[in-house]
Amino acid sequence: MNKAAENLTGRKLKNVLGMKINEIYDIRDDTTKDKMPSHFEKVLQKGEQINDRDHKLLISKNGNELLIEYSAAPVRDKRGNVTGMILVFRDSTEKIERLKQVEYLSLHDHMTGLYNRRYMHDSIKRLDTRRNLPFSMIYMDLNGLKLINDSLGHEMGDRLIVSVANVLRDMLRSDDIVGRLGGDEFLILLPRTDNEGAEKISERILKAISETKAGSLVPSVAVGSAVKTEEDQNIYDVLKRAESSMYRNKLKSGKMMRNTIVENLIRLTESKHAAVQDHSKRVMGFCERIANAMDLSDRETADLKTTALLHNIGEIVIPASLLNKPDKLTEEEYEQIKMHSEKGYQILKSIDEYAALAESVLQHHERWDGKGYPEGLKEGDILLHSRIINVADAYEAMTSDRPYKRAISREEAIEELKKCRGKQFDPDIVDIFIDKVLLKKESPADTAIC
Structure with a gap:
């Protein structure tokens, strides 16, 4: 011994x-x-x-x-x-x-700590017994994850996933089993729970998630449920019904959800850029007046206004320190700023409602003489909406204070537009903007009567 x-x-x-x-x-x-x-x-x-x-x-x-x-x-x-x-x-x-660690990792999702797909499918088989009837399932999908990943980065997307996982872990009963199937999908298994019980749990989940935050964002989920009531029902058919129910609910709320995310992105973008609060709204106003002067259709005008409102949405990925830098940008910093056109394109392309506008956002810094970015397009190869936004955006920037310069007068900005006419800007749009918008005399009909 x-x-x-x-x-x-x-x-x-x-x-x-x-x-x-x-x-x-x-x-x-x-x-x-x-x-x-x-x-x-x-x-x-x-x-x-x-x-x-x-x-x-x-x-x-x-x-x-x-x-x-x-x-x-x-x-x-x-x-x-x-x-x-x-x-x-x-x-x-x-x-x-x-x-134990290897075993844990083989059964759990590494990001959230919830059970993983393998464990959830094993549990479905294990719990598929007569004594667990009625056996309900809730299928969940995190809304807008790709959009968040593309706009705010995967770190923010991961924070949203974890915030939803924490809500689910904290509120479910001891017999319930919750897991992340991967990506933006979650599954909850509810033995001895009928349809009414599953719907009540779904409502509590939606309420709890709406009251949580990941940074400045509130997560949004689509939820669907289904229940097995008879022993001879195929459990995987029940799983498919829960998934289909979730997708139906996602279609109903999807547009509203995506619009909310876009509004949040606009707000976050402008909050990063201290000097340009409401810049996009002012550009949108100038674009609307140009569209009216050009007799564009109501549909074209509406699309142009939306594009103008979203034209700088790609700045969400640019550090606030660059957007607010008072000194001259280095060449490397300027290249980073220029990325916002492409990033805005990627964000909008991933949203069905805005995909058709993405190309105009991509091109809004192209120049008439072909010296713009990101593609170096010139003249008529540049989309009309991009050419209009280019003029309106430049005028608004010139007549507003920026960290690196003071605003100039309307007259000075008009002279600058004329100087760059046919070089940076579409000459016809410059003429219309100056003559029919900026220098247009108000008619009695345009004057409000108080």
């Missing part, structure tokens, strides 16, 4: 002389903690060797518990008679912890 054995057992060698070996080494089942039958006698009496890789509990004299693996081998004399035994204990705590 060496020093390590003394430490593990809490006994000194001098105090164990004469004791039975199973009294010295108190080995128990690690789950039940029942005392294990001693196998050491087999070594001493029969000369058998033991190599037990299944971890057990070694209980010390002081009651301390240690997870171990052990092996025992006989010691023989020259004649082959067993005269003793070599007993080796190995502390398996770290090994078991690693195994």
Whole structure:
């Protein structure tokens, strides 16, 4: 018995002389903690060797518990008679912890800590029994995740996912099982829960999620449920019905949800850029007046106004320190600023309601002479709405204070537009803007009567 054995057992060698070996080494089942039958006698009496890789509990004299693996081998004399035994204990705590971690990761989603797809599908099979009827499922989808990832980055998207997971974990009952199937999808299994119960839980989930926040954003989810009531119903058909119900609800609320996200993005963009509060709204106002002067249709005018409102939405990815920098930008910083056109295009292209406007946002910094960005288009190759926004945007920027410059007068801005006419700007749009918008004399009909 060496020093390590003394430490593990809490006994000194001098105090164990004469004791039975199973009294010295108190080995128990690690789950039940029942005392294990001693196998050491087999070594001493029969000369058998033991190599037990299944971890057990070694209980010390002081009651301390240690997870171990052990092996025992006989010691023989020259004649082959067993005269003793070599007993080796190995502390398996770290090994078991690693195994538990591997097992945990194999069953749980690494981001949220909820159960993963594999565990959820195993649970569906395990719970699909008569005693769990009625067996309900709630299928959930996080709205607008791709849009958030594209606009605010995957870190914000991950924060939304985790915030929803935390709500689900905190509010469900002990018998309920919740997991993340992957991406933006979640599943809740509700044994012994009827349709009414599932709908009440869905309502509580929607309310709780609407009251939580991830940064400045409130998550939004689509929810659908289905219930198995008869033993002969296929459980995976029930899962499909829950998913289909979720998608129907997603279609109903999807447009409103996406509009809300876009409004939040506009608000967040302008809050980052201290000097341009309501810039996009003013540009939209100028664009509407140009459209009226050009006799554009109501539909074209409406699309132009929406595009003007969204033209800088890509600035959501630009650091506020660059947008508000009072000094001249470096070449590298300017290249970063220029990314906003492409980023705005990507954001709008991912939203059905705004996809048709994405190209105009992409091109709103193209120049008439082909020296703009991002594609270097020129003249009529640039979309009409982009050419209109280019003029309105430049005029609004010139006549408003910026961190790097003071506003100039209307007259000075008009002279600048004329100077850049046919170079930066479409000459016809410049003429219309100056003559029919900026210098237009108010008629009696245009003057409000108080």
